[in-house]
Amino acid sequence: MEKIKTTHSRRSFLRSSMLAGGGLMISFNWLSEFNLSDKISGLDTAEQWNELTGYIKITPENVIKILNPNPEFGQNVMTSLPMIVAEELDVEWQKVVIEMGPHDNVKLGPQFTGGSNSVRMYWKPLRDAGAAARHMLIDAAAQTWNVPIEEVTTKAGMIYHEKTGKSGTYGDFASKASGLAIPKGVKLKDVQNFKVVRNSQKNVEGLKIVTGKPLFSLDHNQEGMLIAMIEHPPAFGMKLKSFDASQTLKMPGIKDVFSLKLYEDGFEQAGFDTRTFNDLLVVVGNTTWEVMNARKKLSVQWEPTTEIKETKNMFGRKQDVVIPAGLESSQSHYSKMQARAKEPATQLRKDGDPETAFKNAAQVIERTYTAPFLAHNCMEPMNCFAHVTDEKALLVGPHQAPGWIEPTLSKILNLPADKIEIQMTRMGGGFGLRAYGHYVTEAALISKKVKAPVKLVYSREDDMTYGIYRPMYTATYRAALDANKNLIAFHVKGGGIPEHPVHANRFPAGAVDNYLAEGWELSSNITVGAFRAPGSNFNAAAEQSFLDELAEAMGKDPIEFRLELLKRAKENPVGKNNDYDVDRYAGVLKLVKEKSGWNKPENKKYSRGVAAYFCHNSYAAHVVDIVKRDDQPYVERVFSAIDCGIVINPDAATNMVQGAVVDGIGNAFYGRLSHKEGVAEQNNFNRYRMIRLREAPKKIEVHFVENDIDPTGLGEPPFPPVFGAVANALYKNTGKRLYDQPYLEALNNNPA
Amino acid sequence: MAVYNLKVNGKSRQVDVDPTTPVLWVLREHLNMPGTKYGCGVSMCGACTIHLNGNAVHSCQLPVSSVGSREITTIEGLSENGSHPVQKAWLEHDVAQCGYCQTGQIMTAAALLRTNPNPTDAQIEAAMNGNICRCGTYLRIKDAVKSAAKQK
Numbered sequence: 001m002e003k004i005k006t007t008h009s010r011r012s013f014l015r016s017s018m019l020a021g022g023g024l025m026i027s028f029n030w031l032s033e034f035n036l037s038d039k040i041s042g043l044d045t046a047e048q049w050n051e052l053t054g055y056i057k058i059t060p061e062n063v064i065k066i067l068n069p070n071p072e073f074g075q076n077v078m079t080s081l082p083m084i085v086a087e088e089l090d091v092e093w094q095k096v097v098i099e100m101g102p103h104d105n106v107k108l109g110p111q112f113t114g115g116s117n118s119v120r121m122y123w124k125p126l127r128d129a130g131a132a133a134r135h136m137l138i139d140a141a142a143q144t145w146n147v148p149i150e151e152v153t154t155k156a157g158m159i160y161h162e163k164t165g166k167s168g169t170y171g172d173f174a175s176k177a178s179g180l181a182i183p184k185g186v187k188l189k190d191v192q193n194f195k196v197v198r199n200s201q202k203n204v205e206g207l208k209i210v211t212g213k214p215l216f217s218l219d220h221n222q223e224g225m226l227i228a229m230i231e232h233p234p235a236f237g238m239k240l241k242s243f244d245a246s247q248t249l250k251m252p253g254i255k256d257v258f259s260l261k262l263y264e265d266g267f268e269q270a271g272f273d274t275r276t277f278n279d280l281l282v283v284v285g286n287t288t289w290e291v292m293n294a295r296k297k298l299s300v301q302w303e304p305t306t307e308i309k310e311t312k313n314m315f316g317r318k319q320d321v322v323i324p325a326g327l328e329s330s331q332s333h334y335s336k337m338q339a340r341a342k343e344p345a346t347q348l349r350k351d352g353d354p355e356t357a358f359k360n361a362a363q364v365i366e367r368t369y370t371a372p373f374l375a376h377n378c379m380e381p382m383n384c385f386a387h388v389t390d391e392k393a394l395l396v397g398p399h400q401a402p403g404w405i406e407p408t409l410s411k412i413l414n415l416p417a418d419k420i421e422i423q424m425t426r427m428g429g430g431f432g433l434r435a436y437g438h439y440v441t442e443a444a445l446i447s448k449k450v451k452a453p454v455k456l457v458y459s460r461e462d463d464m465t466y467g468i469y470r471p472m473y474t475a476t477y478r479a480a481l482d483a484n485k486n487l488i489a490f491h492v493k494g495g496g497i498p499e500h501p502v503h504a505n506r507f508p509a510g511a512v513d514n515y516l517a518e519g520w521e522l523s524s525n526i527t528v529g530a531f532r533a534p535g536s537n538f539n540a541a542a543e544q545s546f547l548d549e550l551a552e553a554m555g556k557d558p559i560e561f562r563l564e565l566l567k568r569a570k571e572n573p574v575g576k577n578n579d580y581d582v583d584r585y586a587g588v589l590k591l592v593k594e595k596s597g598w599n600k601p602e603n604k605k606y607s608r609g610v611a612a613y614f615c616h617n618s619y620a621a622h623v624v625d626i627v628k629r630d631d632q633p634y635v636e637r638v639f640s641a642i643d644c645g646i647v648i649n650p651d652a653a654t655n656m657v658q659g660a661v662v663d664g665i666g667n668a669f670y671g672r673l674s675h676k677e678g679v680a681e682q683n684n685f686n687r688y689r690m691i692r693l694r695e696a697p698k699k700i701e702v703h704f705v706e707n708d709i710d711p712t713g714l715g716e717p718p719f720p721p722v723f724g725a726v727a728n729a730l731y732k733n734t735g736k737r738l739y740d741q742p743y744l745e746a747l748n749n750n751p752a
Numbered sequence: 753m754a755v756y757n758l759k760v761n762g763k764s765r766q767v768d769v770d771p772t773t774p775v776l777w778v779l780r781e782h783l784n785m786p787g788t789k790y791g792c793g794v795s796m797c798g799a800c801t802i803h804l805n806g807n808a809v810h811s812c813q814l815p816v817s818s819v820g821s822r823e824i825t826t827i828e829g830l831s832e833n834g835s836h837p838v839q840k841a842w843l844e845h846d847v848a849q850c851g852y853c854q855t856g857q858i859m860t861a862a863a864l865l866r867t868n869p870n871p872t873d874a875q876i877e878a879a880m881n882g883n884i885c886r887c888g889t890y891l892r893i894k895d896a897v898k899s900a901a902k903q904k
Contacts, residue, residue: 073850074848074849074850074851074887075849076849202843202846203846203848205848205851206842206843206846206848207834207843209842209848209851209854209855210827210834210839210842210843210848210854210855210858211787211827211828211831211833211834211839212785212786212787212788212826212827212828212855213787214786214787215851216786216789216852218786218789218790219780219786221781221784221786227781252753252770287777287781287782288777288780288781288790289769289770289772289773289774289777289781290770292793293770293772377886378850378852378886379789379791379797379799379850379852379853379884379885379886379887380789380791380850380852381790381791426850426851427850428789428850428851428852428853429850429852429886429887430850431886459793460791460792460793460794460797461793651846652846655846655847655849655889655892656849658888658889658891658892659849659887659888659889660888661888662888662889662890662891663886663887663888666888684792684793684794684796685791685792685794685796685797685884686794686796690797690884690886691888691890692881692882692883692884692890693876693877693880693881693883693885693890693893693894694877694878694880694881696888696890696891696894697891698891699891700891
């Protein structure tokens with residue numbers, strides 16, 4: 001059991017805390033707010049943190065600190081994860097000090113934000129940690145008081161022995177408790193007795209956010225720090241040939257201009273080492289503005305790339321990847337996808353005899369859907385601070401998975417992992433993009449080269465034109481109906497650049513006798529990456545639009561039609577490995593039906609669309625209400641029903657669902673990143689349309705299914721079905737079925 | 753390079769910078785006030801919003817040479833401790849998700865309420881439409897602006 005004793009002045013404590021947390025130390029706001037300043041004064045002379053499990057530290061003065069283990073990118077884990085610890089530890093939430101933890105996968109678990117996994121993967125470990133620490137404190141008190149451990153109780157950070165009338169604070173026993181072994185399998189609280197969890201708690205960083213404190217990596221500053229920017233090729237399919245930096249070097253504040261390779265030839269990339277451009281042209285100077293200006297004076301020759309063959313190591317699974325040469329355009333992407341969709345594809349799942357069913361069908365409905373590349377457009381552009389020396393490396397940056405980038409840094413910098421410190425800053429958005437490590441590695445290499453602390457800054461244009469986009473997708477859905485308009489076969493054939501979106505075992509698999517799912521892929525030199533609910537964010541648009549059209553053709557209510565299919569999947573499921581829970585899926589549909597007043601006459605003035613989807617272990621359904629405003633469709637109201645199991649922090653969860661709805665409407669209406677001859681046609685917000693306040697709905701009503709199921713994901717699941725519900729409402733509003741995203745562009749390009 | 757005497761958050765500050773340097777970077781990198789954010793650099797996202805003589809402006813397109821004697825207020829100067837009604841309303845509604853755009857949103861809202869203490873929905877929409885939030889916190893932003901208007 002580690003015991004940390006340090007003695008230093010408050011001033012140095014503040015400074016070291018800022019460094020350790022990358023500027024994330026929040027304790028003093030909280031402490032001062034709750035009049036615990038007398039306890040801080042103890043820190044002036046000696047600070048003794050007794051560590052109980054990796055997540056909890058307690059001083060003798062009973063200052064209780066909980067570390068948030070996981071990177072924060074707006075999903076509010078800084079608040080929700082410590083809440084779970086506090087619940088089992090039995091402490092008063094308002095008095096707990098929350099701090100961002102260091103990168104330490106041994107002590108603090110996987111430390112990965114993505115896949116809507118933060119709460120799901122930390123739920124049990126953090127409950128265990130809180131309960132174990134509480135048990136250790138009880139044990140220490142029982143030993144000290146020489147009373148049976150079963151008779152010792154806790155309440156809100158205090159320990160009691162009723163019979164003898166003895167009591168003490170957690171702090172009184174923290175030192176002794178920290179010397180005990182961490183018990184395993186301590187009984188957890190009954191979820192019905194939760195006091196912290198399931199009660200809305202404010203964002204613990206709220207005050208720092210609204211007062212503009214330096215929480216983000218781009219805010220990081222330190223003595224002697226230089227600014228670096230990278231001039232990347234103007235087009236995908238181009239690379240650096242040569243450059244003349246003489247004019248750039250004459251510009252004020254410029255220190256150096258050089259090229260370097262991100263990965264040496266033959267470097268085996270890990271799954272998230274995606275890099276778009278390998279030869280980096282770097283400008284280093286004193287300030288961002290000076291470097292931005294000096295870049296304009298570069299004289300650079302670019303040349304076409306040749307085909308690249310490389311091996312990627314996807315967490316142990318080796319994958320050969322071919323990156324084609326050439327300057328690609330969106331127009332040819334669409335025509336290539338169209339042609340490829342007619343060719344045979346890989347069978348992903350087959351139930352029954354779909355071929356015969358389609359042959360014998362009285363009616364076949366076939367529709368094809370497309371969606372463009374999307375840029376993540378995190379409001380904080382990619383950036384990272386690095387200070388690399390021959391002995392060690394310090395990275396301060398916004399990254400969703402420090403544990404994934406560390407092995408790469410270790411190889412590239414030739415430093416052992418324990419000499420690499422990665423501090424996790426609050427991220428100005430992530431949405432999947434910050435799971436990729438290119439900018440972290442670039443910053444490290446640049447710092448090593450210039451032998452100085454460096455902050456690598458991407459301009460908005462750099463950020464938007466770098467790639468790692470949401471893939472382009474298409475899918476053709478076919479349904480076979482018999483003479484009585486019963487659905488007898490269902491076929492999805494999906495493809496994409498460079499990956500297909502199909503989740504073969506998801507609904508309506510399991511609900512149709514004859515089912516076929518297929519996928520195909522086209523390679524590209526435009527890089528792609530995870531984007532809020534990968535694959536799902538397209539499927540839920542296409543499939544849920546198709547089901548809506550199908551219900552109409554069958555003369556059924558779209559919600560009732562889905563519920564009928566789910567009933568079939570429950571009572572007599574087709575095939576194996578259906579990966580959704582029928583009752584939970586139906587549950588969100590029923591809830592949204594009730595809450596939205598579906599089919600109620602008072603809602604007749606709205607063009608209503610519904611969609612539901614399952615992904616990342618959770619279930620979401622939306623009813624979208626569209627009206628005409630200034631002659632354009634406007635989403636005025638949305639009703640959302642979510643089943644993500646136990647909701648840790650209800651108001652924050654509601655915020656996240658509302659945000660996912662707004663984000664979904666924006667991307668469905670406007671989102672597009674297109675290319676011409678390899679050049680991204682949108683490089684800033686003047687050309688890439690983002691949803692704005694005026695276009696956001698007036699009301700988004702969020703309802704959670706109440707149950708005691710262990711929490712599942714929430715960041716991603718509400719997002720995909722927004723697209724389908726929007727498409728279905730747009731049909732009601734305009735009379736046009738929309739098959740190509742972004743919908744508003746499709747609508748305005750093809751007016752009725 | 754040229755020397756400029758700026759009035760920032762009620763204090764006189766002197767900087768020696770290129771005249772074209774946007775106030776955004778002067779604040780962030782010369783005066784160590786990183787609360788004003790870089791989002792786009794082309795006046796399209798509002799993350800860099802400050803007050804110039806009380807009016808909301810995008811500091812990424814404001815050359816330091818054009819400021820003159822006008823008073824700059826940044827998020828750091830809106831209040832020392834988050835006590836401005838707009839900041840309090842932001843906390844009350846727990847608006848932020850990632851939080852990056854929120855200082856710009858707050859500065860825009862504060863300037864609106866200074867000149868228009870009781871804005872209509874349409875006026876709030878018009879004033880706040882220049883500030884992008886990728887997390888999609890717009891409903892809470894609107895609610896917070898209304899709450900702040902009531903507090904004033």
